[in-house]
Amino acid sequence: MAFSQAKGIIEIQNNSDLERKEAVVAIKWETILSHYSQIDTANFVVINTTTKKQIPYQLEHKGLPGIQNLLVQVNVKAKATVRLSIQKGKPNPIEVKTYARFVPERKDDFAWENDKIAFRTYGKAIENTNEDAYGFDVWVKRTNKMVVNERYKLGNYHKDNGNGMDYYHVGHTLGAGNMAPYIKDTIRYSANYHQWKVLDNGPLRTTFQLGYDEWNAGGVKVKAVKTISLDAGSQLNRVENVYTFEDNKPMPVVVGIIKRPEQGVVSLNEQNGILGYWEPTFKEDGTTGVGAILTTPVKNMLVNKEQLLAVIEVKNNEAIVYYTGASWDKAGKITNSGQWFEYLDRFSQELKNPMLVNVK
Known part of the structure; x- marks a missing residue:
């Protein structure tokens, strides 16, 4: 179980004919909170539900005190959907890429x-x-x-x-x-x-x-x-x-x-x-x-x-x-x-x- 309340599955859907590689996708933090109200920002992982592997992420602030978006980096084939879930846990070290x-x-x-x-x-x-x-x-x-x-x-x-x-x-x-x-x-x-x-x-x-x-x-x-x-x-x-x-x-x-x-x-x-x-x-x-x-x-x-x-x-x-x-x-x-x-x-x-x- 991810948290004490019902799980939310994050679907990232690519309707185009183009395969997306290493795409950075923003998910509104208020949407995350509506499904994971107990989330501990220092202690969660994002998991690809198919591969069961961790997905690198970033909490985007846009210069504001509060978190604005959850950024994830994903590969999504053409006309395909990637599904992610959030679970408690210690995230793997994320390589600095910017x-x-x-x-x-x-x-x-x-x-x-x-x-x-x-x-x-x-x-x-x-x-x-x-x-x-x-x-x-x-x-x-x-x-x-x-x-x-x-x-x-x-x-x-x-x-x-x-x-x-x-x-x-x-x-x-x-x-x-x-x-x-x-x-x-x-x-x-x-x-x-x-x-x-x-x-x-x-x-x-x-x-x-x-x-x-x-x-x-x-x-x-x-x-x-x-x-x-x-x-x-x-x-x-x-x-x-x-x-x-x-x-x-x-x-x-x-x-x-x-x-x-x-x-x-x-x-x-x-x-x-x-x-x-x-x-x-x-x-x-x-x-x-x-x-x-x-x-x-x-x-x-x-x-x-x-x-x-x-x-x-x-x-x-x-x-x-x-x-x-x-x-x-x-x-x-x-x-x-x-x-x-x-x-x-x-x-x-x-x-x-x-x-x-x-x-x-």
């Missing part, structure tokens, strides 16, 4: 990673120096272990010490999928983030918030808060941006990916909102794939001298969500442009066909 932190020792960087890829963005201390950059940076990796702390400690992360490196160049662009206002056909970059807050920090999902002080975006005064989540097993971040500005009418913004001078492979899928880029190979360092998926209608996609851009509109003080991220051929999973664009297309299809959760 992590983020503020890095004051490196000019206020903010860095984050999962078991596939790593990223960073730039803070206040680096502003007005020749190292400053506006966009998201990619740190490629070929290990499922966390590398951010080790790389900062070593200091020479531009060299591959066996698990990957930072050879991505951002400069004065949006880098790997950052967003900025696009007023009068010009990108209006903010300063770097000046506030940060970690809302959840693994082991299956890491979420943090970055705050941007008001800036003049081509005559429009704008503030921004960006909430970024990275799940275990995913090449892409979920980015939720809230722009605050005085206008009642929507404001155009762009999501951008830096383009290299050498020949790469570009994929612009305006209809499905997918921006894909397979970079030119960078000598012995390998090849990076970068991509973004928009969840709101795209007005236009274009390629200029410096960047691939997707133009969309945001409303004042309303959240807009998109996904952006990267892959590396030397990690051995996605090794050419076809596989990368297929990954982005599949990810887009998964967003449109979320798995259904039911607790009985």
